[in-house]
Amino acid sequence: MELKRRSLLAAIGAGTAAAALSACGTGTSAGGSADGPAEGEITLLTPIYDGADGKTLLEKEILGGFRKKYPDVKVNVDYTTYEQLNEKITTGLAGGLLPDVLMMGVGWIPPFAAKKAIAELPEKFATAHDYEKRVLEPSRYDGKLYALPVVLDTRIVVYRKDHFAEAGIKKTPANWAELRAVAKQLTKDGRIGFDPFSIHLRQCWETFLFANGGQLFSADGKKVLFTDARGVEALQFFKDLIKDGSA
Template structure:
């Protein structure tokens, strides 16, 4: 029988939630590394989160998820501070400067090395990595310097969605095996007002990274101290955008802003293919359900020298300077437990990174989420260096001139590489 959100939430105070340890070392005065031990979980703690947006998200977090947490830990009060991913880094940086870092933080994939290196985050016991069936690819971005600093909650994937009806009309029977086939296919599918492919309606940083990884490239060396995206593979990934634009198969000026709620180009029929994520399924349901009913939307993993599916998402971490480490640790575990993850994933139409949730009604009812979980062996994560927070902000403005202006792909990548090397040198 599939797991659904209602049955899971009903069990929050018992079942899985009862298995949470929630204990830790230190006293209410806090410890140098925020570690937890044998003391009881009590006190008022703060939670900073960029997810659970809107009234529905707030209700889910405060009434359902934290409501269950209060039943298990009645002596812990949680004060929630909501923000957005656009403001999250600035908010954390300001908190560090003011010495008032929230007790529990929800951060993005790639963010652990920068903040762990600054000793903002407390290492977590390795036993938490096996407390539930977290997908190993999802756990990788939670580590830094051999230690576990975070637990995954929900994932966001980047894949290519396509219109099955347009493929059929063009006689295309299988996804492209490499960039050359993808470019040729985009040209073939371009017709009248319809673009062959829309790679621009997601964040340019994430889109280029997806193509970089699919081209067999990487961002940084294993230790995060050397830039590796400046080789030919990084240049070719950016050049692809220039090529499809030159072909007339893509148009940067016609990108849609997904977070603005407007139908995407693939929904409106203005693009035959589109780089997107699992959240598209929720938009399809709400705005163009006929595309689901007629089974007109398919998906494939981008493939160049290898298949690659960029996988981001939200991790939950504990402050190294919390005054209530036991309570903070308990909340970290609770937010990363199956019941909380499933509820958050369903609310955001994102991907739960737990093996046991693959059979849930939610996953089986969202074909792009299901597809993402079936292809986690192709997952690649951004970040990998303590300098990431500075570098990530420079990717989009540095690469965009190569698409909308006359800057060559090689020059744009070289400039980004120089900026990244400078950031790393300051560590």
């Protein structure tokens, strides 16, 4: 199985934030050993190539090159959402039928690696691409590699200068207290001052957690850190915005 999974990972690996992982489950398996020919079937569970455009990108462009290189390997794609992903994985664990390759977001790897639900990857995969060391950190648990980064994105804030001018706000907020005050000022006539729901709220909260100096897990991935004071403060900030009516 290693050859088949490695080839698929090599075909789709670039960037970070969501990760492709080889599962320990007994899903539809490709025939032969790691040293044999690349043939058979691979199952891939993914929440990130949604919609018609996403499906075209994955199956035509990304997997297209893989299929040309390995014409005897069939890739069966199971599309899902992040909301349903955990249920699909846990159901697969309970039934002993996990896909060969899973794709999930940052923060998912340590919990599933700790439960031995996903398989360790050869360390040489870490040097197969020009990854920054920090980019690979979320893909590790207890110092071992369990995933390869696939997607790298950034978080930006967009604001309306005319709304700021209308409210008499002359500068952008420099800290959370100022952001909350500005959000309250901007909330009027059915308009909300700050919209954390423009992306998945968990992802928005993670951004504030990191900005507050927090981390999801310890360096070895064995200890949960997001429940400490920094994580609670980030969550409290959102609760305060809702209390103000400005989110």
